[in-house]
Amino acid sequence: MFHRVFEQYQRARTQFVQAVAELATRPQNIETLQNAGVMALLRPLLLDVVPNIQQTAAMALGRLANYNNDLAEAVVKGDILPQLVYSLAEQNRFYKKAAAFVLRAVAKHSPQLAQAIVNCGALDTLVICLEDFDPGVKEAASWALGYIARHNAELSQAVVDAGAIPFLVLCIQEPETALRRIAASALSDVSKHSPELAQTVVDAGAIAHLAQMIFNPDAKLKRQVLSALSQIAKHSVDLAEMVVEAEIFPVVLTCLKDSDEYVKKNAATLIREIAKHTPELSQLIVNAGGVAAVIDCIGCCKGNVRLPGIMMLGYVAAHSENLAMAVILSKAIPQLAVCLSEEPEDHIKAAAAWSLGQIGRHTPEHARAVAVANVLPVLLSFYMASESAEDLQVKTKKALKNILQNCTHLPSLEPLLYDAPPNILKHVVGQFSKVLPHDPKARRLFVTSGGLKKVQEIKAEAGSLLQEYINTINNCYPEEIVRYYSPEYSEALLERVENYQPVL
Template sequence: MTTHDLHACTAAFAVPQALQQYYIKIVFETYQKARLVFVQTMAELATRSTNVKCLESAGVLELLRPLLSDACSTVRQCAVVAAARLAEHDEAVAKQLLSGGMVTTTLENLNKYNVYYKRSALYLLRAVAKHNEELASAIVRLGALEHIVSCLEDFDTQVKENAAWALGYIGKHSEHLAGLVVDAGTLPLLVLAFQEPEMSLKQIAAGALVDLAQHKPEAVVDAGAIPHLVRGLENQDPKLKRSTLCALGAVASAQPELAEATVAGGALPPALLHTGHDSAPVRRAAACLIRDIVKHSVDLAQLVVNTGGCGPLVDLLCEETSADGTRVPACLALGYIAGQNDQLAMAVIEAKAVVMLSEILYMTNAEEADICAAAWTLGHISKHSPQHSLAVAVANVFPRLLQLYTSPKSSGEVKARTSCALKQGLQCCLHRPALEPLLHAAPACILKYVLAQYAKILPNDARARRLFVTTGALKRVQEIDTVPGTSLKEYINIINSCFPEEIVRYYSPGYSDSLLDRVEAYTPQIPELFTDRVPSDCQSEVTIENAN
């Protein structure tokens, strides 16, 4: 065979071999495209919670497990996103991801691949940790905190967002987990993230600070977060304002010292200003912050009053609807202020709060929480002195409180709040027109407080004693069934001692029957002069009958 023939044979065999390599390449490309289409489709289907059970029963987790470490970066990322979405909707899926080692695999690959994989992996950690303390603790035991904290220092904004989000979801469940998150050195990085120009990162960092401040407020203050949070209120974004106010409120609510630190950081003036914000969530967060400040001490409550805080809080009570939730924190803030001392309570009265609180009680569509908060606040306003109680009494509050207390439609919480408010207000009430309606309608547990006040009024007021008789109140007192030795019986004895004995007997039950019995048993004592000359009609009739 010549050299030319040899080259010809080699070329004849080379063409089929090249074609075979092309076919093999096509097969692998098709396989990769199929994997990509599969994970993308799973990620899309997992966005709807209604699909989770169906996907789980089809074995989607087993199919996604090897794809978490796929050679193709896009397949890896989409597989992690699909697993994260499934875990976000279903706690059982989150547990399977942990027990099946899929979370461990994701953590091991977190710093191996590109930034897109980091975003998806942090999303998976957040989706698992959000459900409960058990799952969040399992994430921590896998060493996730170290990886997440390192991601807070990443250059990519979305990586930092997902890291901050995951830290908040881990720390929100308990004080122990929050302590672990804080000890990992997260707070300074979160404060830095809050100062970044990207709005979404600011919002998420503020939310993480809220979650951690609920359990570790001292650490948030020590990290120097207060001044930055206060400056954050200058931003015009409503979501950021709300999160910032919530973070300040979580710090202020913990201890008086932290509330003072919050006020010292300049949080009070902007909080009062934001009670008039256009966004209802911002108004509510501002009211909650003021409530968390004033509840601690007289000095803090006095500071809020001196800053003009009562007016904006009363304005929040005028909201046309309670759906935005601003009435309850505003009511509680006013109640905390009024409960501190009599002067602050008078400042609340002068701000026209009693009228607005009374209107809430009389609203037919008022929420139960609004009614409870209004009743609680009115009790704290009226408990100080007769003057304070008078301001509540003239607003016709006591009859409405009694109506709510005795209504079978009222819940146990409403009954408890209205009962407490009635007792607090009645113990100082000397306004007789407000007491009289309760005397005829109140049950025994409330009636004793009404009689106690009458026992204070009647001994020193002659006109009140006269009105007590003419209005039927004395008769009502005699009709009350009591047990000797009780406080109710004692008050009745004191009231009876304020009147002549014959008046008390006259209005006692059965006294008219005893008078009739005496009439029948009485023997007339008529002079004989009249009996001889003026016969009675009955005697005349007898005489006529005998004559016939």
């Protein structure tokens, strides 16, 4: 009789946790479960005498905590974390995986919740799990550590101080692809916050192992590997050089042709983070064929996948005249012009504008290469559009100034005479005032195209720089020609016609 009662009680507990775990997989059930006080009902089941009930209760809690901040906070406030951490060290591999899942689900929502996990002593236990024989336990622990580390430098430092990094580096050498993915992701999350944190990952020997995995056919693994190398390389010249010395070129360029969009994006990000530091590193990328490969990548994708490649071209071009010319000769400008015109997102247009400005700012030859691609009117239209985001307006204004200060290709400049606001018009007229005194052919074209007439219509303050430029242009022509094209001339002619007395 007693035996049957306990059997029924155990069966009821099992059915309850299984039902809750199943209900927790569907978003529409979460609020109802929360209102029913499910957290308080699951808590004692974490310490149940039946291992299967413990594991299922932990899995249900993890699924609930994963949904939103409130449920994750309920786990913390319900004093559930100490039980999980205690059991994490004692129980079987199934429970360890479920408990680590709960910690990860809580940690992901905010730095405060991640700190609560650190405060209850979970890090040491999670690091011990990285040494577990079972790859699934290592994976679950790596995932939780990565979710803690990703929030900020302090939490990352706590993960480092717990001794996690050497074990994560061992995990990326394991045969299981899923474990290698998560461990690489965790190393990326630690590395991203500061040069010092990235250095701890480097000192543990991570770069060589990560670099070897660029060859791996698994796209999700390659994403994480490229991300981790980017997060290391971005901080300093020394760290970027260490990544390059692991012989990632030219193999990383093959990732720009990968069928996976995130592999392409992360590969371009890695190349960008290396290129930005020094002319020498940019030259190395140029020599490896990196600029042409990035341009091809930009041409065959859309949206945010293009963004790091667009910026990489700007970083390379910014370093020197020679590197900017290498970017021009690789036919970057037509591709950047396409991005500028066809991308709907303002931040991508802004990046394309910035890169074009970096290419065009060096010499008249560089500026001409940008100007003849007919991008100046496009840049101007974005700068003047009231609906453009502030960053797009700032970047297009800067790009226009960078190009205009060198541009001597007058046919490209002339359309700007008709539309540019005063602060841009000053630079445009200034360039005409530089070129026209020395170029008879240009002076003739300037008259026949209507440019001289337009200049006469510009209202400039007496004594201003703009007025000086206009005077310089007017001094290139006979006085009667300038008078002929001034706005008052037609009025004066009509007045003479009206006042003229015919000789009969």
